[in-house]
Structures are given as C-alpha cells and as structure tokens.
Amino acid sequence: MTNEFTDVRMLDNFYQTSSFFPMPVVLVSTLTESGQTNLGPYSLCFPHVVTGGRDYAMMLIARGTSNTAQNIIRSKTCAINFIPDKKKYMKNCVALGYPGESTEEKMKNSIFTLLPSTRSNGDDVRHPEIVKEAVQIFECTWDESHPLQDNKELIEYHFLLRINKIIMKPKWYQCLLKGKGFPRIPIDYGFRDNVRFWFTKHSSPYKVPIPQEKSNSFEMVKYACTRFDPEVTWEDEACSKILKVPSIFLKKVISGIVKEAKKEGLTVITPEFMDKIRNKRSGG
Numbered sequence: 221m222t223n224e225f226t227d228v229r230m231l232d233n234f235y236q237t238s239s240f241f242p243m244p245v246v247l248v249s250t251l252t253e254s255g256q257t258n259l260g261p262y263s264l265c266f267p268h269v270v271t272g273g274r275d276y277a278m279m280l281i282a283r284g285t286s287n288t289a290q291n292i293i294r295s296k297t298c299a300i301n302f303i304p305d306k307k308k309y310m311k312n313c314v315a316l317g318y319p320g321e322s323t324e325e326k327m328k329n330s331i332f333t334l335l336p337s338t339r340s341n342g343d344d345v346r347h348p349e350i351v352k353e354a355v356q357i358f359e360c361t362w363d364e365s366h367p368l369q370d371n372k373e374l375i376e377y378h379f380l381l382r383i384n385k386i387i388m389k390p391k392w393y394q395c396l397l398k399g400k401g402f403p404r405i406p407i408d409y410g411f412r413d414n415v416r417f418w419f420t421k422h423s424s425p426y427k428v429p430i431p432q433e434k435s436n437s438f439e440m441v442k443y444a445c446t447r448f449d450p451e452v453t454w455e456d457e458a459c460s461k462i463l464k465v466p467s468i469f470l471k472k473v474i475s476g477i478v479k480e481a482k483k484e485g486l487t488v489i490t491p492e493f494m495d496k497i498r499n500k501r502s503g504g
C-alpha cells in the first residue's frame with residue numbers, strides 16, 4: 221500500500237467529529253446573577269500560560285450562550301474542579317451538560333457536594349462554590365484583555381482564565397511531592413456520536429525515564445529542587461552546584477540538603493550553605 225493514511229473530512233468540532241482526541245473532563249463552577257453556583261462539564265480546558273513565574277492561565281472554550289460563559293462574563297470568576305474518574309460522576313456530568321437548562325433546573329439533579337470557595341472574601345468579591353469530590357481545583361479569574369472570540373461569527377468563546385489558586389486534597393498533594401501515586405482522573409475520548417459521549421478507563425500511569433546519557437539541565441535540577449519541599453526555596457546558584465549529580469541520585473541529594481537546612485531553621489538554600497555542607501561532608 222503506498223498511502224498509509226486516509227484523509228479525514230474536517231467538520232465543525234473536528235476534535236469530536238473528525239478525530240480521537242484525549243481531553244480532561246472538568247466541572248466549571250460559576251456564579252449566577254442570584255448567587256447560585258452553576259456546574260458545567262467542560263473538556264476544552266487546557267493550560268495556556270505556563271511559564272514566567274506568575275500569571276499562569278488556562279484556556280476554556282465554551283459555547284457563548286452557556287450558563288458558564290454568561291456567568292464568567294458577568295462575574296469574572298470561576299473554579300475548575302477536577303473530579304475523579306467514576307462512572308456515576310461521568311453520568312452526572314453528561315446530565316449537567318445538557319444545553320438549554322437553567323441553573324435552578326439542572327442543579328437539582330447534581331450529585332456533587334458544594335463547599336465555599338477558599339479565596340478570601342476580604343475584597344467583597346463573591347466566588348462560586350467548589351466541588352468537594354474534586355481531586356484538585358483551580359480557582360480562576362477571567363482576564364478580559366484576551367480576545368473572547370477569534371471571529372465575531374463564532375459562537376465559541378475563548379476565556380483566558382488566570383489561576384489565582386491551586387488547591388488539592390492532602391493525599392494527592394503528598395503524592396505530587398513524592399512523585400509517587402496518581403489520582404484516577406477521567407479522559408474524554410473526543411469522538412462522540414449523536415447520542416453518546418465516550419470516556420476512557422485508564423490503568424495506573426507508567427514511567428518512562430529520561431535517558432541516562434543526557435546530563436541534567438539547569439531547568440531540570442531547579443524543577444526537582446523547587447518541587448521537593450514547598451517550605452524551602454532554592455537560589456539558582458545553589459541549584460547549579462548539583463548539576464553534575466547523576467539523575468538517579470538527585471532526589472536523595474536534594475533530600476539530604478533540605479534536611480540539613482531544616483535542622484538549621486533555614487527556608488532559603490544559598491550557594492554558601494551548599495559550600496558549607498560540602499565542606500562538612502568532606503571533613504573540612
């Protein structure tokens with residue numbers, strides 16, 4: 221066979237109609253005019269600004285007439301709730317994703333438990349409630365400076381959502397710090413027909429190590445240092461001092477340094493502190 225691929229006709233919603241496209245399933249909570257929390261299921265919700273040290277943002281694509289879009293435009297606030305992968309939750313998501321229902325109508329059928337937002341109310345801004353069952357939640361504010369539409373005829377709205385806070389269940393936070401253990405979160409398979417959404421079950425994630433021969437880059441070491449213990453920060457020059465440590469020992473070395481720092485009540489690891497430890501270890 222000369223041609224191993226077949227052309228696929230691209231249609232509107234190409235990610236559902238013309239391809240298989242793995243996506244998250246999140247419940248976006250927003251505030252109605254009367255102050256009730258609305259939950260809408262969304263899959264077109266991806267990281268959009270990921271570097272620069274601040275102003276991180278997500279992109280949410282939502283039908284302009286949805287409760288979610290209208291609520292974000294009015295109140296500018298929302299929360300992205302990452303719910304666990306359970307069939308009963310996905311069933312309820314599909315029920316909450318039926319277009320045209322008012323918040324009052326649809327929320328009667330919600331099986332999710334709502335809790336107050338963790339954002340402070342000091343500034344008198346009201347925020348939507350969050351979902352208790354969620355593994356993690358991004359509490360966000362809409363950045364109006366980003367264009368809402370690419371094209372005035374499009375009915376899809378593009379919301380650049382600045383992340384104010386990420387909160388997580390403590391159990392999963394420990395897994396994040398240790399790099400061990402993963403929550404089961406659902407994947408929307410993209411493809412859908414007229415009557416069904418499809419979600420994939422996935423088994424435990426498996427690891428693929430970075431090839432040993434690639435030496436540690438500064439970014440990789442800085443990343444490993446920064447994420448090790450949230451109470452301890454690292455100066456860049458301190459990270460540079462462990463660039464040559466083989467990657468399989470890196471975590472152990474970082475752990476030893478953090479332990480020493482904590483013993484001395486330090487919260488910032490400086491190059492001077494690294495020199496001090498090295499001298500101590502070499503008997504100097």
Ligand SMILES: Cc1cc2nc3c(=O)[nH]c(=O)nc-3n(C[C@H](O)[C@H](O)[C@H](O)COP(=O)(O)O)c2cc1C
Pocket residue numbers: 245258259260261262263264265281282283285286287288289313314315316317318319320321408417
């Ligand atoms: C799993 C799932 C994913 C969805 N993803 C999106 C999406 O990314 N964008 C969108 O506009 N609608 C999406 N929908 C449809 C919306 O949920 C639907 O428009 C619903 O009416 C939104 O609720 P709301 O009006 O309360 O905001 C999805 C529905 C389901 C069930």
